Amino acid sequence: MEAIDREDMLSSIFSLPEHLIQGMHGNRVDIPYFRPENIVACGMGGSAIAGEIAAAWLCERLHMPFVTNRKYVIPSFVSKKSLVIALSYSGNTYETLNMVREAFERKATVIAISSGGKLKELMEEKGGYFIEVPKGLQPRAALGYLVSAIGSIMKSLNIYDPEVEMMKVSALLKKMRESLNPSVPLEDNEAKRIAAQLAERIPVIYSYGPYVSAANRWHTQINENSKMLAFYGALTEMDHNEIVGWNEGGKGFSAVFLRADENDILRKITEFNRTVMKKAGAQVIDVRARGESTLEKIMSLIYVGDFVSYYLAILREVDPTPVDVIKELKEEVSKVL
Secondary structure, three states, X not given: OOOOOOOOHHHHHHOHHHHHHHHHHHOOOOOOOOOOOEEEEEEOHHHHHHHHHHHHHHOOOOOOOEEEEOOOOOOOOOOOOEEEEEEOOOOOOHHHHHHHHHHHHOOOEEEXXXXXXXXXXXXXXXXXXXXXXXXXXXXXXXXXXXXXXHHHHHHHOOOOOXXXXXXXXXXXXXXXXHHHOOOOOHHHOHHHHHHHHHOOOEEEXXXXXXXXXXXXXXXXXXXXXOOOOOEEEEEOHHHHOHHHHHHHOOOOEEEEEEEOOOOHHHHHHHHHHHHHHHHOXXXXXXXXXXXXXXXXHHHHHHHHHHHHHHHHHHHHOOOOOOOHHHHHHHHHHHOOO
C-alpha cells in the first residue's frame, strides 16, 4: 500500500473524524445577526459535495431553502436577502469565483470557505466574510473541514447549533475506522469486500432522499481515487427511466444501494430494482447506514465509500492522490480567462 499510495491519501481518509471536530472548533466567522431568506452553497467538484451534504442534512433543521449551485452563474433569486456560501478548497475554481462576483453584484451576504487563493483575495477586496481551512490537501480530502465550516456558519448566525451532532458523527466514524482500516482482513472488512467485488465492474451507486449526497460522493471518490468510471443515481427517479436500461442488460455493472430510513414503499421499490438488476446479470451490493441522525447516516455511508475507493486504487495499483487530467484541463482553461 505504501508503495502505491505515494502521497498518503490513506492518512486523509483516516483523519475525517478529526477534521470534522477541528473544523467545527476552528472555523468561526464573526458576522452580524442576519436571517437569510435562502441559502445557496456555490462550488464545484469535491468542494461542492460539502454543500450538497449540508443541504441534505439541514433541510430538516432549517426554515428556509438551502440549495447547492454547481454552475458558472448563480440562481436568479439570489438577492440582498440571500446568504451565499462559496466553497472552493483551492480558492482558484473559476466557476466559483464567477458566482461570488455575481453574488456581490446582487448585494448578497457572502461567506467563502477556502485554503486561500484568488477567492481569499476577492473576499478581501469586496469585504466578504472568509473562513480559511488548512492547506496541503486534495479538495476531496478536505470534506470534513468544509462540512463543519458550514455547520459553524449556521451556529454563528444562530440558525442552528450542530456542535453536539458533529461530535456524535466524529465518534461514530472513529468507531467505524476500527473495522475499515487496512489491518482488518477482508473477511471482516466491509470496504475491502466491496472493493474486491467492484474491481472488474462499472459501479452505479443509488440512494434516495438525503442519502443521494452520499451516492454522489461514492461515485466521485471512485472516479478520482480509483481512476475508474462510476456513476450514481437517485431512487425513485431512476424508476421512470434508467430501470428500462437495466432491464435490458446489466452484465459488467455493479449496482450499489446505499440504504437508510426505508419506509414500506421505498423498501418495495428498492427490492424490485435489485431483482430486475440481478436478472439482467448485474451484481447487486447493499450498504447500510449507521447512526441515528441524518448527518450520522450520510457520513457513515460516505466513510465506507471513501475506504472502498482507496482499496480499489490499491487493487488497481494506481496512486489514489494525483488527478493529472483535471490539472491539465484547468491549465487549458486558465489560458482563456
